[in-house]
Amino acid sequence: MSGYAVSHLTEIDEQDDGRCPWRPIRHHFGITGFGVNAWTGHDVGDRIINEHDEDETDADEELYLVLAGSARFELDGERVLAPAGTLVFAQPGVKRTAFAELPQTTIIALGGTPGQAYEPSGWELWAPLRARYEEGRYDEAADRGLELVEAHPHYPTLFYNLACCESLAGRSTDAVGHLRRAIDMADRFRAYARDDADFAPICDEPAFRELVGG
Numbered sequence: 001m002s003g004y005a006v007s008h009l010t011e012i013d014e015q016d017d018g019r020c021p022w023r024p025i026r027h028h029f030g031i032t033g034f035g036v037n038a039w040t041g042h043d044v045g046d047r048i049i050n051e052h053d054e055d056e057t058d059a060d061e062e063l064y065l066v067l068a069g070s071a072r073f074e075l076d077g078e079r080v081l082a083p084a085g086t087l088v089f090a091q092p093g094v095k096r097t098a099f100a101e102l103p104q105t106t107i108i109a110l111g112g113t114p115g116q117a118y119e120p121s122g123w124e125l126w127a128p129l130r131a132r133y134e135e136g137r138y139d140e141a142a143d144r145g146l147e148l149v150e151a152h153p154h155y156p157t158l159f160y161n162l163a164c165c166e167s168l169a170g171r172s173t174d175a176v177g178h179l180r181r182a183i184d185m186a187d188r189f190r191a192y193a194r195d196d197a198d199f200a201p202i203c204d205e206p207a208f209r210e211l212v213g214g
Contacts, residue, residue, distance in 0.1 A: 002131075005029055007028065007029070008164050009025075009038055009067075009106070010025060012024065012025060012028045012038070014040070015124070015127060015128060016128075017127040017128060017130040017131065018130060018131045018134070019044065019047070019050050020039050020040075020041075020046075020049065021039070021040050021041075022038060022039045022040070022045055022048055022127075023038040023040070024037055024124040025037050026106075026120065026124065026134045027122075027124045027125065030126055031120075032118070032120055033118055034110060034111070034112050034118050035060075035109075035110065035111045035112060035118065036108065036109065036110045036111075036122070037108075037124070037191075038067070038106055038108050038110055039106070039107050039109060040104065040105065040107075041069070041071070041099065041100025041103075041104075041105045041106075041164045042100075042103065042104060043100065043103055044100055044101065044102065044103060045099060045100060046087065046099065046105075047097060047098070047099055048071060048098045048099060048100055048105060048106075048107050049064070049073075049096060049097050049098040049107060050072075050097065050098035050108065050126070051095065052095070052096065052097075053093055053094060053095040053096070059092045059113050059114070060089070060093055060111040060112060060113050061088070061089070061111060061112060061113070061114055062090050062091060062096075062109060062110065062111040062116075063087065063088070063089050063090075063091070063109070063110045063111070064082075064087070064088040064089075064090070064098070064107050064108070064109050064110075065085075065086075065104075065108040065110075066082045066083065066084050066085065066086045066087075066088075066105070066107055066161075067084065067085055067107065067108050068084055068104060068105060068106045069084060069100060069101070069102040069103065069104055069105025069106060070082065070084065070100075070101040070102045070105060071085045071086075071098045071099065071100060071101060071105050071107060072084055072098065072099045072101050073088055073097070073098045074095075074096065074097050074098070074099075075090060075094055075095070075096050076094050076095055076096075076156075077095075078141075081097065081101065084147075085135075092114075093189070098102075099105075114176045120155065121155060121156070121157035122148075122152055122154075122155025122156075122158050123155050123157055125148055125152060125155065125158060125159065126145070126148065126158055126161050127145055129141045129145060129148075130162075131165075132144070133161075133165060136168075137167040138165045138169035139169045140144065141165040141169075142162060142165040142166045142169050142171060142174075145158065145161060145162035145165055146162060147177070148162070149162055151179075154185075156181070156182045156185035156186040156189060157182070158181035159178045159179070159181040159185070160178075160179065160192070160193075161183035162178045162187050163175045163177075163178040163179035163182060163199075164196065164198035164199070165178070165198075165203075166178060167198055167199050167200075167201050167202050168198055169180070169203060170201065172202045172205060172208075174193065175199070175202055175208075176205070176207045176208055177210075178200065178209060179193055179199075179208075179211060180211055183211065190212055190213065192209070192214075193208075193212045194212045194213075
């Protein structure tokens with residue numbers, strides 16, 4: 001079995017979760033040591049990197065490489081022009097976003113949490129369901145999410161997101177069961193669930209309260 005793999009970026013199918021088109025490089029290669037994806041702004045002015053700050057919940061360091069075109073980064077309100085070949089590093093807490101200055105501008109993003117081993121979450125697999133969730137189509141998102149956890153049972157984030165949708169869809173027993181799976185794999189989801197509004201429909205159920213504590 002070969003210890004390497006080669007792909008052209010265009011061979012990785014582009015995904016669209018309603019925000020920024022991207023290509024799941026990490027998932028494509030099965031990388032488990034670090035996070036890496038590619039984001040593309042097809043037209044001038046397109047947002048390439050969604051605005052975020054990697055707060056205490058994520059706390060990732062992120063390195064961006066402008067692979068093609070030219071981008072305009074906004075870092076804590078400061079604008080930085082970044083033509084192809086430019087590297088931009090952002091520490092946790094820095095609010096960042098980026099826009100295309102030229103058509104077909106592509107940015108490679110790499111990230112990891114300082115002092116921690118990288119743990120793939122599988123968010124790339126859930127991303128296509130984001131629109132269903134935001135549009136309130138919780139039953140559809142839950143049905144598709146169930147298929148995802150059956151196909152990829154090693155990702156706790158998939159179980160957590162599935163539980164959120166099941167809670168909102170009125171599937172309380174399923175929601176508690178899948179939340180338990182998420183917590184069994186990664187205890188951090190216990191604290192997340194305590195304050196997550198998605199679990200408001202089941203927050204008074206004894207099984208949920210016993211699971212999350214507090």
